[in-house]
Amino acid sequence: MSNATHSATLLISAPDKKGLVAAIANFLMTYNANIMHADQHQDNVEGLFLMRVQWDLRGFTLPMDDFAAAFEPIAREHDMSWKVSLSSRKPRMAIFVSKYEHCLVDLLHRWRIGELDCDIPLVISNHEDCRRLVEFNDIPYHVIPVTKENKAEAEAEQFRLLEEAGVDLVVLARYMQVLSHEFVTRYPNKVINIHHSFLPAFDGAKPYHRAFARGVKLIGATSHYVTEDLDEGPIIEQEVTRISHRDEVDDLVQKGRDLEKVVLSRAVRWHLDQRILSYSNKTVIFD
Incomplete structure (x- = not known):
């Protein structure tokens, strides 16, 4: 995958409501993220929102060591469960x-x-x-x-x-x-x-x-x-x-x-x- 060694991936689940995509995208754009892939799913029966977003870390101005602290207020506001991974770290x-x-x-x-x-x-x-x-x-x-x-x-x-x-x-x-x-x-x-x-x-x-x-x-x-x-x-x-x-x-x-x-x-x-x-x-x- 192009730029795979320079990317981060965020997986999110949260109660479904308006504004979740905008909140996530605006957060990433605040730090100059170049979003490579974004996909989402709403489970209407469960009332659940699920999303995967991957972005290029080149030019991203938020150090990944500080990502959790910076993202946590948004996650808490929207009751999100989330995890972020770096493609540079092989499982x-x-x-x-x-x-x-x-x-x-x-x-x-x-x-x-x-x-x-x-x-x-x-x-x-x-x-x-x-x-x-x-x-x-x-x-x-x-x-x-x-x-x-x-x-x-x-x-x-x-x-x-x-x-x-x-x-x-x-x-x-x-x-x-x-x-x-x-x-x-x-x-x-x-x-x-x-x-x-x-x-x-x-x-x-x-x-x-x-x-x-x-x-x-x-x-x-x-x-x-x-x-x-x-x-x-x-x-x-x-x-x-x-x-x-x-x-x-x-x-x-x-x-x-x-x-x-x-x-x-x-x-x-x-x-x-x-x-x-x-x-x-x-x-x-x-x-």
Whole structure:
């Protein structure tokens, strides 16, 4: 993106009322902001205003260290929830994986060619299977076996590694373990999962087998933020493909893998680009 290394992005949600766009634009223009992108959405049912605005920092006269103090009076006046990010600071993303490597391979490829603008300080797994692939990309690979008996200790070690690495986002690339309430609470809207079904259909285990048994004509994949309610977090992206009576379970799995990796990578990219606002267990994805 043009000027990406010199930009800031502001995400805002607030009770909807007149004058919000003008208040935000006038504030930025006070400091000579060159607005590059602006997008907004009004949810009439919720009475909510949501906005994403990105501006070029070259010529912007307000030091970003002083942005919060300067913007807070406007935010308080309009009851805004907001966050600002700088494109010069790359988010730090950890990947969790078990044995299936197709989503991991896709993420690493897109990261290596610069499509995912982030740092990947580590990959965590409960199996050894993907070690060579990850270490080939010069990323540390940590195996932490997880059982019913050691789950708390395993997560404590995961927390230690994530905190040491300063991780901002956790991506579950077919990580076949259910995260605890404590994990989700530590990383609200910062854990992205890929589920191999078009949610809310066929949540939980073995969705391809259940889809085959039901005789569906479409299968899908869903990427969502993780909450303590399994497979019920805010949906970020979905995709489907058509199948036929000739397809067996293995065919569904093969076709589904193509969907899974694309859907997960889109969701991760949009999160890294600060294009997502979540509310009421839904998401807005800004253009």
